[in-house]
Amino acid sequence: MTDWQAEAVRLDAADPLAKWRDEFLLDGELAYLDGNSLGALPKATPARIADVVEREWGEGLIGSWNSAGWIDLPRELGAKIAPLIGAGPREVVVADSVSVNLFKLISAALALRQGRKVVLSESGNFPTDLYMIEGLEGQGLAERRLAERGAIAEALDDDVALLLLTHVHYKSGEMFDMARLTKAAHDAGALVLWDLSHSAGAVPVDLNGAGADFAVGCGYKYLNGGPGAPAFAYVAERHLAALKQPLSGWMGHKAPFAFSDDYEPAPGVEKLLCGTPPILGMRALEVGVDLVSGIGIPALVEKSRALSEFTRAAMETLVPELPCISPDDSRQRGSQLSFAHENAYELCQALIARHVVGDFRAPDILRFGFAPAYVRFADCWRAVRELRDILDSGEWRKPEYATRAAVT
Numbered sequence: 001m002t003d004w005q006a007e008a009v010r011l012d013a014a015d016p017l018a019k020w021r022d023e024f025l026l027d028g029e030l031a032y033l034d035g036n037s038l039g040a041l042p043k044a045t046p047a048r049i050a051d052v053v054e055r056e057w058g059e060g061l062i063g064s065w066n067s068a069g070w071i072d073l074p075r076e077l078g079a080k081i082a083p084l085i086g087a088g089p090r091e092v093v094v095a096d097s098v099s100v101n102l103f104k105l106i107s108a109a110l111a112l113r114q115g116r117k118v119v120l121s122e123s124g125n126f127p128t129d130l131y132m133i134e135g136l137e138g139q140g141l142a143e144r145r146l147a148e149r150g151a152i153a154e155a156l157d158d159d160v161a162l163l164l165l166t167h168v169h170y171k172s173g174e175m176f177d178m179a180r181l182t183k184a185a186h187d188a189g190a191l192v193l194w195d196l197s198h199s200a201g202a203v204p205v206d207l208n209g210a211g212a213d214f215a216v217g218c219g220y221k222y223l224n225g226g227p228g229a230p231a232f233a234y235v236a237e238r239h240l241a242a243l244k245q246p247l248s249g250w251m252g253h254k255a256p257f258a259f260s261d262d263y264e265p266a267p268g269v270e271k272l273l274c275g276t277p278p279i280l281g282m283r284a285l286e287v288g289v290d291l292v293s294g295i296g297i298p299a300l301v302e303k304s305r306a307l308s309e310f311t312r313a314a315m316e317t318l319v320p321e322l323p324c325i326s327p328d329d330s331r332q333r334g335s336q337l338s339f340a341h342e343n344a345y346e347l348c349q350a351l352i353a354r355h356v357v358g359d360f361r362a363p364d365i366l367r368f369g370f371a372p373a374y375v376r377f378a379d380c381w382r383a384v385r386e387l388r389d390i391l392d393s394g395e396w397r398k399p400e401y402a403t404r405a406a407v408t
């Protein structure tokens, strides 16, 4: 019989990334398994933000747009994110939210595929991706088509302008084969837009290697940029010259400070900018991105797989009544595991009361995310052990655990 606790202790002792947890402001008692929803706070962030506020803004005032490099930050931060996702330094920019970047890039893709109107996506994809297609459909610009996960390739036909998929599914953790589906879309004459919100900083991503056209991703999950951190957008270099995006704000102009009456887009990826970049949020994101880059994707991926594999095996043995709905093979899933139970919400609340923070996804999923920069094997073991105890004791039946908050 496996001694899971001893195994967790052994794995933590042998973990080359163990020291990185110290770079985050995390209570030692906390098993934080929700970094896939909101990444933890890097210890360096508060001082960095204080410095930006007091020195760059307070003392430098408007001169900081030049002297502190604020104006270049969207591109520079994009260039730092690029190697994490297999992109070139001039193909990524930081701007707006994932939702807004989806709008810009879906529109731009439709404009590049005149005569085709269908945007194909997966039924059950993350809601904002589906809603943004709907918004464009409401304006008569797009036609939304949804297919089941296994039937995406067959749903590609001559009408499809764009295939929009989320690389790692937020609920199940299933990961699409990016290269294979990109090729299938291209073979059908369509472009591809990948949502990397649950991928960047946790799983291997090779946008250039896959021949991807566009991508978007989130700054506040595995990149640890803080709540509402700005998002990123990727455009393959071959599309940059022809690309037209509809949010033609002045910051995407080729010469914003010429104050011309007429819009002329910047030649590069900065044409995706719309309004003035949120500098405080970008500086916070920069700290998170620097941390992730310092650890390196290969090491993060290896630890992510080890953490989820340990948890999957322990859950299968000790908590068999919660079936795992994520793929068995760690190479086919993101940095998370999802378990189904009718009372997943209550179980999640009871775990939080014991300082094990996972999350609940409607209607019946208990989700554990493994942010490899700071999650310990001991945290994974605690999650399994506490869950077993909560089920055995019936503690989850307490009425206070059934009350749902606005954010779940």
Ligand SMILES: *Cc1c(COP(=O)(O)O)cnc(C)c1O
Residues within 6 Å of the ligand: 097, 098, 099, 100, 126, 128, 129, 166, 170, 195, 197, 198, 218, 231
């Ligand atoms: C978290 C997430 C988003 C977030 O979108 P915002 O507009 O930044 O709120 C988008 N797509 C996916 C797949 C996500 O997981």
